[in-house]
Amino acid sequence: MAGLSLPQRFDHSHTLAAAELTDGNRLIVILIGAVALAALVVAAVLVRQVLAAGEGTDSMKKIAAAVQEGANAYLARQLRTLAVFAVVVFFLLMLLPADDWNQRIGRSLFFLIGAAFSAATGYIGMWLAVRSNVRVAAAAREATPGEGEAPKDLTTVSHRAMKIAFRTGGVVGMFTVGLGLLGASTVVLVYAADAPKVLEGFGLGAALIAMFMRVGGGIFTKAADVGADLVGKVEQGIPEDDPRNAATIADNVGDNVGDCAGMAADLFESYAVTLVAALILGKVAFGDAGLAFPLIVPAIGVVTAMIGIFAVAPRRSDRSGMSAINRGFFLSAVISLVLVAAAVYAYLPSSYADLDGVTDSAISGKDGDPRLLALIAVAIGIVMAALIQQLTGYFTETSRRPVRDIGKSSLTGPATVVLAGISLGLESAVYTAVLIGLGVYGAFLLGGTSIMLALFAVALAGTGLLTTVGVIVAMDTFGPVSDNAQGIAEMSGDVEGAGAQVLTDLDAVGNTTKAITKGIAIATAVLAAAALFGSYRDAIVSAADDVGESVSGKDAPLNLLMDISQPNNLVGLIAGAAVVFLFSGLAINAVSRSAGAVVYEVRRQFREKPGIMDHTETPEYGRVVDICTKDALRELATPGLLAVMAPIAVGFTLGVGALGAYLAGAIGTGTLMAVFLANSGGAWDNAKKLVEDGHHGGKGSEAHEATVIGDTVGDPFKDTAGPAINPLLKVMNLVALLIAPAVVKFSYGEDASAGVRALIAVVSLLVIVGAVYVSKRRGIAMEDGEETAGGGPDRPARSAGAAPVP
Numbered sequence: 001m002a003g004l005s006l007p008q009r010f011d012h013s014h015t016l017a018a019a020e021l022t023d024g025n026r027l028i029v030i031l032i033g034a035v036a037l038a039a040l041v042v043a044a045v046l047v048r049q050v051l052a053a054g055e056g057t058d059s060m061k062k063i064a065a066a067v068q069e070g071a072n073a074y075l076a077r078q079l080r081t082l083a084v085f086a087v088v089v090f091f092l093l094m095l096l097p098a099d100d101w102n103q104r105i106g107r108s109l110f111f112l113i114g115a116a117f118s119a120a121t122g123y124i125g126m127w128l129a130v131r132s133n134v135r136v137a138a139a140a141r142e143a144t145p146g147e148g149e150a151p152k153d154l155t156t157v158s159h160r161a162m163k164i165a166f167r168t169g170g171v172v173g174m175f176t177v178g179l180g181l182l183g184a185s186t187v188v189l190v191y192a193a194d195a196p197k198v199l200e201g202f203g204l205g206a207a208l209i210a211m212f213m214r215v216g217g218g219i220f221t222k223a224a225d226v227g228a229d230l231v232g233k234v235e236q237g238i239p240e241d242d243p244r245n246a247a248t249i250a251d252n253v254g255d256n257v258g259d260c261a262g263m264a265a266d267l268f269e270s271y272a273v274t275l276v277a278a279l280i281l282g283k284v285a286f287g288d289a290g291l292a293f294p295l296i297v298p299a300i301g302v303v304t305a306m307i308g309i310f311a312v313a314p315r316r317s318d319r320s321g322m323s324a325i326n327r328g329f330f331l332s333a334v335i336s337l338v339l340v341a342a343a344v345y346a347y348l349p350s351s352y353a354d355l356d357g358v359t360d361s362a363i364s365g366k367d368g369d370p371r372l373l374a375l376i377a378v379a380i381g382i383v384m385a386a387l388i389q390q391l392t393g394y395f396t397e398t399s400r401r402p403v404r405d406i407g408k409s410s411l412t413g414p415a416t417v418v419l420a421g422i423s424l425g426l427e428s429a430v431y432t433a434v435l436i437g438l439g440v441y442g443a444f445l446l447g448g449t450s451i452m453l454a455l456f457a458v459a460l461a462g463t464g465l466l467t468t469v470g471v472i473v474a475m476d477t478f479g480p481v482s483d484n485a486q487g488i489a490e491m492s493g494d495v496e497g498a499g500a501q502v503l504t505d506l507d508a509v510g511n512t513t514k515a516i517t518k519g520i521a522i523a524t525a526v527l528a529a530a531a532l533f534g535s536y537r538d539a540i541v542s543a544a545d546d547v548g549e550s551v552s553g554k555d556a557p558l559n560l561l562m563d564i565s566q567p568n569n570l571v572g573l574i575a576g577a578a579v580v581f582l583f584s585g586l587a588i589n590a591v592s593r594s595a596g597a598v599v600y601e602v603r604r605q606f607r608e609k610p611g612i613m614d615h616t617e618t619p620e621y622g623r624v625v626d627i628c629t630k631d632a633l634r635e636l637a638t639p640g641l642l643a644v645m646a647p648i649a650v651g652f653t654l655g656v657g658a659l660g661a662y663l664a665g666a667i668g669t670g671t672l673m674a675v676f677l678a679n680s681g682g683a684w685d686n687a688k689k690l691v692e693d694g695h696h697g698g699k700g701s702e703a704h705e706a707t708v709i710g711d712t713v714g715d716p717f718k719d720t721a722g723p724a725i726n727p728l729l730k731v732m733n734l735v736a737l738l739i740a741p742a743v744v745k746f747s748y749g750e751d752a753s754a755g756v757r758a759l760i761a762v763v764s765l766l767v768i769v770g771a772v773y774v775s776k777r778r779g780i781a782m783e784d785g786e787e788t789a790g791g792g793p794d795r796p797a798r799s800a801g802a803a804p805v806p
Helices: 012-018 023-051 058-095 101-141 154-235 248-285 287-291 293-311 321-347 370-396 401-412 414-445 451-466 469-492 498-551 557-561 567-608 621-634 637-654 656-692 702-745 754-777
Strands: none
Touching: 023 101, 023 154, 023 287, 023 293, 058 101, 058 154, 058 248, 058 469, 058 621, 101 154, 101 248, 101 469, 101 498, 154 248, 154 287, 154 293, 154 321, 154 469, 154 498, 154 567, 154 621, 154 637, 154 702, 248 287, 248 293, 248 451, 248 469, 248 498, 248 621, 248 702, 287 293, 293 321, 293 451, 293 469, 321 370, 321 469, 321 498, 370 401, 370 414, 370 451, 370 498, 370 656, 401 414, 401 656, 401 702, 414 451, 414 498, 414 656, 414 702, 451 498, 469 498, 498 656, 498 702, 567 621, 567 637, 567 656, 567 702, 567 754, 637 656, 637 702, 637 754, 656 702
16 A cells, blocks of 8 residues: 555555455355354253243242243333334445445345344343243242152252253353354355455444443343332341332343343354454455354354353252352363364464465565464463453452452441442452453464454454353353342242252352353453454555555554554543443443432332231332333433444544544453443442351341442442443444544545534534433433432331331
């Protein structure tokens, strides 16, 4: 390219023409598609196994049916809302630059397919979870013998209940990897060398829907959870899932639409977006092989995920349920590494010169063995997943010192619990960020003097981490299923004694698995975002090629991208960091407002229906479900518009260099913020479990009240704002990737237009400011349609023995 005086200079247009899908690679991709379909078949087998289990008593079935009805109603309304948004984006993508109309149509079409697959993964996760929860509770009920029956073996009962819960997660895991791999392999088969461009649409569809499901589901679940805890446990002094609390059904619904549907969609989009970045960079770095090898690695992960899921079979010698889960996870990781090594040496050539379709001289002339680069890069991703699993477990497990220290802090009140949790989150974020940073840098170093090869190594590390995704999703879904099972058991009153203890133990394990999977999801987000950042660089080179000589020298787009001393780039960096803070604040504030509405409604019911406390009157559960549904859906727009419009505003205002710095600022800050929020929340939750198990005073004590308040602070941290940062990073990276050609086009050459840039920038900024303003103007919905920003109905008199209002 004329004028770009960089060591990594290459002719992008020639690269596009050089790489092609050979007949041999086409056969491999077809086999990969078959593996993806096999994953869906295994999912169907697991569904039959889960649904074959008993559902327990009529009371348990009735409660489960109410949860199913609420979850279905919410997701149906959410998906109808998102369908309108998806149609709008479908047509907007048509307006963005592409090499030809075939790419434009394919990009928009696969945007819808990516969105549909993401939504389907989330919906299927929810659909099975709300049917599995009652079956787990019924399995645990067998631990308590009926009158005249001999005592059951507690270990056998516990293992059966755990297996049902984990196999449920296995279904979601198989759908995640199966649909992700099926979508990517289909695009490669249909579009061949054009596949990376079309996959940008597929990835954006998956990421956008995941972000909305994460934010909406997170607001729903935590509004209900916080409201239920504050009025039920703290004000009225009743247990967490007591049927007298009107928010309990909504709380159980929220576990499914937030944790199951939201996390499944989140990890699906991580899967899709990582493959997008790997194929874009692989086409440049490995030529023909780069269109198939990035699919081979996750295909191996599908096979090992099947092994890992079936390997989670508890043993009598296990210290806890985590032992069985860890065994399945690490077995899957080790087998993945062995099979990837075999695939690398069977598929890739022994020298860079033998890579067909590579025109970048810095790569084709490089000494060394590309097989070694690929193997080490994938191994970095697999090892990173294992290390993050252990690191997150250390900071969130009830048996480890950090959580026990928070439990001890409950003896001095809520303030010290909150402070201890915040300090834990801040400290753990540093260790996790350093670990992720070392992984990214280690992969990057493998590329030597070639930037594109180094960035491809980072993408391969991401695909290595993807080999564990099937088991990771299973671990995550296990958490809310166990939580729901305990809720159904407590509400029905049909599971007592040993059976109740089985469910309590499973719930504690579930809290840890949820925290661990959030940590690994953050790592996948960072690796995907870093690889997409490399794809963004590639898009700038391509766009700059199209405008020719006028972008040479120090003002060339790629040179500006690398120059952080430019004031506009520094502003972009700060803006990227600021958006993460604003997004997190908006999400937490949305939970606060919605939880406030739930508090008012539950208080009203206790006040106006005094018979609720002695079981002579029944709470109106549907009212709280409706409040959470409406609030979650109305709060979706602002974070979504911020994620899409902020990169557009920065790019068209400050240029491609500032937009690159914006992405760097968002990735760095988002990594730390997401880990901080996830680990603080997870630690607070398990500290509460620790006290409820009898430590430091047990249930009903002042220490318990302190940990409940800590848990309510942590709820929107770990289940709303923290997890939503993952898709936020990828949405912003994909938007930047898609608009980069337009930014370059209107900034340089014959089509340069300050007026067009200014118009787009102003419109984007107005949309952001308007959305944030509307969000900030919302108050807390009270009964009879009234809203307030503070205050509210008089608090009801506390029942005897209830804890004071915080």
